[in-house]
Amino acid sequence: MADAAFLALTVITIGSAIAALEMRSLIYGSIALMGTLGGIAGFFFLLDAPFVALFQLAVYVGSIAVLILFTVMLVKRELIFKKIEDRRRKFAGIGLMLIIMVSLGAVFLDSGIKTITTDEPPVDFRDIGTNFVTYYWPALILMGLILAGSVTGALVLARREDVENDQRAS
Amino acid sequence: MTNELVDFTLVSVALLAIGIYGLAVKRNFIRMLFAVEIIINAANLNLVAFGRFLPHAGGQTLALFSIAIAAAEVAVGLSLIIVAYRMYQNVDIADFRSLKG
Numbered sequence: 327m328a329d330a331a332f333l334a335l336t337v338i339t340i341g342s343a344i345a346a347l348e349m350r351s352l353i354y355g356s357i358a359l360m361g362t363l364g365g366i367a368g369f370f371f372l373l374d375a376p377f378v379a380l381f382q383l384a385v386y387v388g389s390i391a392v393l394i395l396f397t398v399m400l401v402k403r404e405l406i407f408k409k410i411e412d413r414r415r416k417f418a419g420i421g422l423m424l425i426i427m428v429s430l431g432a433v434f435l436d437s438g439i440k441t442i443t444t445d446e447p448p449v450d451f452r453d454i455g456t457n458f459v460t461y462y463w464p465a466l467i468l469m470g471l472i473l474a475g476s477v478t479g480a481l482v483l484a485r486r487e488d489v490e491n492d493q494r495a496s
Numbered sequence: 497m498t499n500e501l502v503d504f505t506l507v508s509v510a511l512l513a514i515g516i517y518g519l520a521v522k523r524n525f526i527r528m529l530f531a532v533e534i535i536i537n538a539a540n541l542n543l544v545a546f547g548r549f550l551p552h553a554g555g556q557t558l559a560l561f562s563i564a565i566a567a568a569e570v571a572v573g574l575s576l577i578i579v580a581y582r583m584y585q586n587v588d589i590a591d592f593r594s595l596k597g
Contacts, residue, residue: 426512430513
């Protein structure tokens with residue numbers, strides 16, 4: 327059975343995920359998204375994975391959520407507060423959400439996952455470091471290249487061609 | 497551990513369903529990015545939960561890779577939003593018609 331911390335984290339995570347999508351203001355929505363990401367970090371702490379939890383806090387809550395917040399601030403004021411959606415489509419979406427939740431949930435509850443429990447000690451995070459530099463080292467280098475490439479690509483995409491250098495200076 | 501694996505998978509299923517709802521219903525580009533983030537986080541939660549219950553260090557390693565790649569994806573996605581907003585002065589994806597193939 328789940329304990330109280332788990333239930334509290336579930337309420338925070340799922341509640342703020344719904345709030346992130348349904349809040350009228352995009353700014354409050356992105357702050358609610360921060361709640362979801364922080365809640366997931368809490369789940370990682372519950373799963374005895376403090377390294378991943380701190381990574382999640384640093385990367386998601388610390389940088390991605392702030393990046394999204396700054397992008398929202400670049401958008402016009404009336405667009406931040408305008409909800410763009412069709413009413414009929416919304417009901418269909420809620421139906422789809424409930425179908426996925428019930429069917430996948432029933433599959434999981436009916437499967438053998440329910441019987442999996444463990445009394446073994448958690449994975450030592452030194453093993454993760456060893457994994458990174460031994461078995462996964464090509465993937466680690468590739469990941470570094472992908473990150474560098476994506477940041478360069480983002481900068482090139484967002485660059486304005488129509489502004490001259492002397493206009494930039496003033 | 498008092499929490500079982502199936503609890504974490506059910507939370508993950510709920511987050512996945514909410515993310516799919518957001519992708520299906522919302523027409524705001526930024527909100528669709530929120531939905532994608534929620535789906536990626538549901539996947540990460542599954543990875544770490546299965547890694548804890550097996551127990552195997554591979555789950556956490558893959559989750560770390562996934563978080564880093566998601567950061568790259570968000571950087572590119574946000575710059576695409578900025579470019580599209582500059583071209584159309586709107587964040588409604590129905591207006592981005594000339595992006596259709």
